[in-house]
Amino acid sequence: MDTTQRTEQQRSADRRRRELLEAADRVVLRDGPQASMNAIAAEAGITKPILYRHFGDKGGLYAALAKRHTDALLDSLRAALDAPAERRERVEATLDTYLAAIEARPQVYRFLMHPSDGSAGEQGFDVGKHSAPLLRRMGEELAQVIEDRLDLGPGSQQLARVWGHGIVGMMHAAGDWWLGERPCSRAELVRSLADLLWGRLAAAGDKVGGPGF
Amino acid sequence: MDTTQRTEQQRSADRRRRELLEAADRVVLRDGPQASMNAIAAEAGITKPILYRHFGDKGGLYAALAKRHTDALLDSLRAALDAPAERRERVEATLDTYLAAIEARPQVYRFLMHPSDGSAGEQGFDVGKHSAPLLRRMGEELAQVIEDRLDLGPGSQQLARVWGHGIVGMMHAAGDWWLGERPCSRAELVRSLADLLWGRLAAAGDKVGGPGF
């Protein structure tokens, strides 16, 4: 139907789009989420209006950019989560995969977690939307895995979703803090978090007041 | 020494500062974290330079503003955490306190969690700093409580810090998601999260492939 003239012209458009995304990627990797449209255009060797023609606005560009990294990270996480191993091993492998990713490319990670858009337009008080889409997607995917593989009794679906988002948040916050302070090795962090998920908090004994009392 | 002339003039300065903070509070409550300095100044009935004289820059104003709410929330959380009750009850009370707070004033919560500064200046790649200070403070405080009250054996301090930040992150992410989708009541959410912390994830059985197999 309309695939006739789409072949050549739109193909070059798609190629340009990919080139622009790669240029934007380079700039974001260098400047962080504050990368300006001007800087990205300059890196790509062009001027702003072209970026706007391709991506609409800054949010569009950032969404396209984020999608690539998010998809890549989610693929890694799925692989770790689907490995044939004990549950605890899989959990530790998944945690380690995530932490290794944010450790390797903190700028990308920061970009994904902090849209930092502003988006002066529709500023409704929809608190649920501002958070990074990556966190939401990870939470939903983990919820699905939990629901599929664990026998949680009644209310399992809802429980799985709460746990999915909760565990992802735990991983994210701990990773963020760890990346800033580096108080221990990655392996130790993974073990500590897995211990937490394995109920060591509930199992721990109360501390006695003082020795000999 | 210098308390002589400080009495009258600086007192009025402090009063103005408080008034400005309250005006800023109103605007942030209405417009969210994107509230502009112009808007805040207008709400206070003045112009921008005065704000800058009092708070240095936007970050300073926001920090001062955040400190009030953060302190208030932390006080509530400490109270819940220090109540004389079983550990599980205390944990549930603390979770519920936090969730009730973000439920009651989502705009404030959003502001605290999303500085969304930009702060075009020093854009070093210090990933550890961009996250909301509230999360860090909650994590550190919880870590302290855990370390003080639980007997965790060797490496307890480090373990407590990981757990502190991890649990806070779990609470935050789950709360953020819950606030957006409202998939269940607050009490159910609290119970699900406490169940997670109590090791129900590790205790759950694997799901069998299908019935009759």
Added chain:
DNA sequence: GAACGTATGTTACTAGCGGTAACACCAGAG
């Protein structure tokens, strides 16, 4: 080959932001 649509690319602009310089005013202290 001519006409057209669609991509590419430009310069020049708007509106708003955070932030600042320069200036005026008014109250209390010496």
Added chain:
DNA sequence: CTCTGGTGTTACCGCTAGTAACATACGTTC
């Protein structure tokens, strides 16, 4: 009376996201 230190202004800077207007090259279609 003068000096200091607060309050307040207008007018500006440099930056940002985003847009309008215009020129040009290429591929498709008649």
